[in-house]
Amino acid sequence: MKNNIFRNVIILLLILFVVLIVFGGSYTYWNAANPEKTCASCHEISPSHQTWASSAHSQITCFKCHGTALSNGLHSFSEKANMVFTHVKSAPHRDEIRMSEEQILETMQRCKGCHENEYSNWIASGHSASYSHIFLDEKHNATEQLNFDCLRCHGMFYAGTTYDLVEPISVEGPWKMKDESRADLATIPCMACHKIHSRGMPSVRPDYANPGYIFYGRVVQNNSIGLYVRNEEIHFDLANLPTPVILNDTDTVQTPNDPVYRLCVQCHAPSVRHQAGSSDDKTPTGVHEGISCRACHEPHSNFQRNSCDKCHGDKSKNCKLDVRTMNTTYISPESPNNIHRVACQDCHDDGRNSSKSVKQ
Structure with a gap:
């Protein structure tokens, strides 16, 4: 009897070991492989992959910005699992998926890993204002009534409406956030003005042998700059503004x-x-x-x-x-x-x- 129990435990441990090896190998391959064989194999991701491949970020792998299924513990695992479940459960209603505001803000935290100076400058600017700074401003609210158009610039990625965000919608306060968890979230994140998946090329060193021509060989680039239009759920390049x-x-x-x-x-x-x-x-x-x-x-x-x-x-x-x-x-x-x-x-x-x- 004891031998059978011992044997079953050994078999169970071996199975668990094999599962971990397979899972670990698959997980490593998924994160290291060419996106065309992983993420971009889904048609919803293809447009983003195509612009990424011709962008200044083309040498940066997907998970550096988007994270992995385990990069944020149980939260990221459940999020990725829910994305797969939703995709399999029903036919997608659009050909290109969009990131939620929460995902945008999480990705923005990864932006500062490379763009630390830009991030610190943004923090010190008026564009880092939170929902409470904008929508609970008593002086402004008493002068101009809150309306749907506020979210056009302050809260472009918010999925709800002004009525879902703050109350009362009136020039008479006091005003309060309906969802206190949003009070300190940024209303103008990086992606409000930057389209990360945009055409462009990484910078290269100039021709040092001809320093007088460095100026003439440099092309003015505003590759990622554009406006995210809330109603259309799309970025418009500067040339189209x-x-x-x-x-x-x-x-x-x-x-x-x-x-x-x-x-x-x-x-x-x-x-x-x-x-x-x-x-x-x-x-x-x-x-x-x-x-x-x-x-x-x-x-x-x-x-x-x-x-x-x-x-x-x-x-x-x-x-x-x-x-x-x-x-x-x-x-x-x-x-x-x-x-x-x-x-x-x-x-x-x-x-x-x-x-x-x-x-x-």
């Missing part, structure tokens, strides 16, 4: 040629009358007309305290004044002269380019 017509009273404002401006203005947009400075618009007019957002705002951090030094010397050639100390919103948010719209006549009442004509 329209350049809006901005008016200053009845005059058409000269807008920057920089394609990134077309991205910024999708959220920092004017009112329906297209007047510069209306609503959330920051299109420069006056002395800064035609200048791109990136000329003053650093990427990701939006830091602008060094912006004057990029173009100006110690003193303006026209006014003979230190532009850093002029009475504009650059020096003080209380200034009546918005740095985006300041014009010569805001300071000079006689039209002369002289410091003697500056209003006191």
Whole structure:
């Protein structure tokens, strides 16, 4: 009897050992093999794989960004198992699957593994605002009632509506999150402006033998930059974003040629009358007309305290004044002269380019 029990235990352990070997080998192969033989063998993944293969991230394996079935313990295992179960259980209703907001935010945490500097700059910017920062802002909510369009820029990947997120939908508070677990989640993650699976090539070293031609051989690339449109559930490349017509009273404002401006203005947009400075618009007019957002705002951090030094010397050639100390919103948010719209006549009442004509 004891011999039979011992033999059964040995057999059971051998079976378990074989199962672990097979599972471990299969798991290792799945993560190391060419995606065409694993993930991309499903037709829903094919479009993403095709763009990944021709992108700047083509040398980075899928699981580096998306994780594996065991990368996040039981949570990731159940998530991947549920994806397989859902796929097998019923015919998919779309040819290309989408990541949920939770998956987007998890992937964003992996972005900082390679893009640590960009991530830290983003954290320090206004674009890292959470749901509670945006939707529980008493001053803003009392001025402008929350509506469905808020999620167009703040919460692009959120699956619900504004009514599912916060209450009451009114200019009278107090306001509270319906789901407190979302309060600290980022409303503008990396993928709001970056399409990771986008066409592009990894950077290469220039021709050092001809340093004078390095400038001419460098191609301007904005490969991953684009706008995620919530209603369409798709990224639009910069080339496909329209350049809006901005008016200053009845005059058409000269807008920057920089394609990134077309991205910024999708959220920092004017009112329906297209007047510069209306609503959330920051299109420069006056002395800064035609200048791109990136000329003053650093990427990701939006830091602008060094912006004057990029173009100006110690003193303006026209006014003979230190532009850093002029009475504009650059020096003080209380200034009546918005740095985006300041014009010569805001300071000079006689039209002369002289410091003697500056209003006191």
